[in-house]
Amino acid sequence: MLKCLRVLPAPVTRSCYRCGSSYVARMRFINHLKEDPGACLKALDSDVEGILNRLGEGGSLVKEESVLITCTEQNRALFCLDVGQLDQGALEEACGAAFVDLRKAFFILRGEEAPLVARGQALLRWHQGNGFCSASGQPTTRNQAGSQRVCQSNGLIYYPKMSPVIITLVSDGRRCLLARQTSFPRGMYSALAGFCDMGETLEETLRREVAEEVGLEVDSVLYSGSQHWPFPQSSFMVACHATVGPDNAQLEVDHAELEDARWFTLEEIRAALKVRTPPRELRDQPPTVWVPPAYAIAHRLIGEWAEDQERRGEGR
Ligand SMILES: NC(=O)C1=CN([C@@H]2O[C@H](COP(=O)(O)OP(=O)(O)OC[C@H]3O[C@@H](n4cnc5c(N)ncnc54)[C@H](O)[C@@H]3O)[C@@H](O)[C@H]2O)C=CC1
Numbered sequence: 001m002l003k004c005l006r007v008l009p010a011p012v013t014r015s016c017y018r019c020g021s022s023y024v025a026r027m028r029f030i031n032h033l034k035e036d037p038g039a040c041l042k043a044l045d046s047d048v049e050g051i052l053n054r055l056g057e058g059g060s061l062v063k064e065e066s067v068l069i070t071c072t073e074q075n076r077a078l079f080c081l082d083v084g085q086l087d088q089g090a091l092e093e094a095c096g097a098a099f100v101d102l103r104k105a106f107f108i109l110r111g112e113e114a115p116l117v118a119r120g121q122a123l124l125r126w127h128q129g130n131g132f133c134s135a136s137g138q139p140t141t142r143n144q145a146g147s148q149r150v151c152q153s154n155g156l157i158y159y160p161k162m163s164p165v166i167i168t169l170v171s172d173g174r175r176c177l178l179a180r181q182t183s184f185p186r187g188m189y190s191a192l193a194g195f196c197d198m199g200e201t202l203e204e205t206l207r208r209e210v211a212e213e214v215g216l217e218v219d220s221v222l223y224s225g226s227q228h229w230p231f232p233q234s235s236f237m238v239a240c241h242a243t244v245g246p247d248n249a250q251l252e253v254d255h256a257e258l259e260d261a262r263w264f265t266l267e268e269i270r271a272a273l274k275v276r277t278p279p280r281e282l283r284d285q286p287p288t289v290w291v292p293p294a295y296a297i298a299h300r301l302i303g304e305w306a307e308d309q310e311r312r313g314e315g316r
């Protein structure tokens with residue numbers, strides 16, 4: 001039987017004594033920028049002026065394709081620029097920076113940077129793939145903030161899309177279940193994940209994915225949190241802990257989907273959480289097990305499970 005849903009924490013409301021801004025004011029400011037193209041353009045000019053000067057002639061093209069991603073606590077709008085059409089070497093030199101693959105960047109970025117980069121990249125990719133109306137075949141046009149596209153011939157409005165995915169860390173009370181796909185980097189294991197089918201509830205997806213991938217029936221589910229994940233096209237990850245009874249923990253792995261799935265002890269999980277970047281190892285050595293980077297919600301689920309086990313151990 002599925003049960004238990006953790007009560008969501010209240011949104012954090014921060015006030016800034018210097019500018020008097022608050023969470024509510026910031027959210028309203030972002031909404032205003034989405035709805036008022038003039039205000040959005042003005043905010044864009046002041047945010048990206050410095051960097052556009054460094055981009056030279058390509059600057060104006062880049063500005064047109066920019067998307068609004070958020071605003072700071074000081075009500076300064078932040079935009080993401082698509083520089084894909086510019087000379088990457090020249091750009092790295094002009095900005096004193098280096099391009100990094102987005103998956104690798106999640107090992108480097110800290111705190112609030114990672115979700116901003118993920119959001120900006122996903123939004124730019126959504127625009128690249130939605131230039132035409134699927135009903136009329138005519139080109140769509142975007143609003144200034146980049147929060148929607150409209151087909152002028154029939155008025156259809158397109159909004160950025162995320163696919164819901166459930167991600168579950170299954171525990172049998174003593175051990176937790178991690179799996180890997182052949183496409184994962186060597187040694188990396190993660191929690192089970194799967195896309196929601198049309199019409200399914202999250203609980204149904206969770207039960208189905210665990211049954212399909214490892215042949216287990218879960219007893220209970222506890223909501224943990226959610227995150228936007230830019231891969232493969234923009235996923236809305238909903239993360240849960242699930243349990244199976246110790247007598248129902250025999251795995252029957254679907255090897256068409258998973259290369260491996262196995263139970264890990266607390267000791268093994270502690271060691272895996274300590275590996276901060278993908279280890280450099282020789283092919284003939286047995287791989288060190290490691291888990292997705294701190295930003296990934298899988299990491300959070302695994303860390304929560306380890307903390308919970310430690311608390312229970314202390315209580316025994
Ligand atoms: N942020 C995190 O911590 C983690 C995120 N993930 C993400 O979760 C996603 C889903 O996990 P999988 O085990 O791959 O899912 P899955 O078990 O549902 O298998 C993927 C297959 O589902 C099908 N599918 C159904 N709906 C789809 C859709 N809307 N988009 C793409 N494919 C669809 C495709 O045939 C695809 O090959 C992964 O793509 C990965 O990016 C996975 C683990 C950790």
Ligand SMILES: [Mg+2]
Nearest residue numbers: 192193194213
């Ligand atoms: Mg899966």
